[in-house]
Amino acid sequence: MKKTLALLMGIGTVVSIAFAQNPGDKKSHVLVTNVSNIALNVICERTENSLADSSINYFCWDVCFIPSVSVSGVVEILPGTTSPNHIGYYNAGGGTGVSTISYCFYDNDNPIDSACVIILYTPESPDDSVYASVDVGLLVGLDEYGNVRQNKILDIYPNPAKTNATVSYSLENGSRSAHIVVRNLLGEEVMEVPLKGSTGKVIFPVSQLNSGLYFYSMVVNGQVESTQRLVVK
Incomplete structure (x- = not known):
């Protein structure tokens, strides 16, 4: 019997999901919800973090x-609606x-208004189909007081x-605590830097x-x- 795993995640949340490698294509479905009050034009970007020999994958959006x-x-995802248009296909190719x-x-x-899912394909898991849910539009949505959200990352360089x-x-004014967390491709936290003041800059020692x-x-x-992406040389 297939097992279905449903995860509700906020913007920028990263989660690792595993399911079995069996002959034929395996599907991963991600449901994407627009939680803002305006229509959003949403793009899906795939990153092949690591691939087993002989495997092949592609996706539909x-x-x-x-x-x-x-x-x-x-x-286009209308306000308050969920798009079921994503399917990720993976075939182990006998590996x-x-x-x-x-x-x-x-x-x-x-583009900084993003949500990401990391899917881990491993022979050990019994699952052969995975569903996850993510939210986009939080940066243009309203906070609990009806105000437009102002918290944002302005830039990163290099x-x-x-x-x-x-x-x-x-x-935004009234933020009680704030920090930036860096995670690797497995969703593990590798660095955390506190933020102080309404505007400012912080430096990540990425040489570590x-x-x-x-x-x-x-x-x-x-x-x-x-959430944004950072490439370390």
């Missing part, structure tokens, strides 16, 4: 793309190795970075990290506000 295509076109593939969904007009990366940010792709998230009052 409204339409299906050949394996060499990693960035989709836009899909028994482990693969990880990331899918990030972001607003074409505001990116890719080798020694240090500098992040500039802006916080291994080369590769990371995700850094702004967390304000316990809520993940935005």
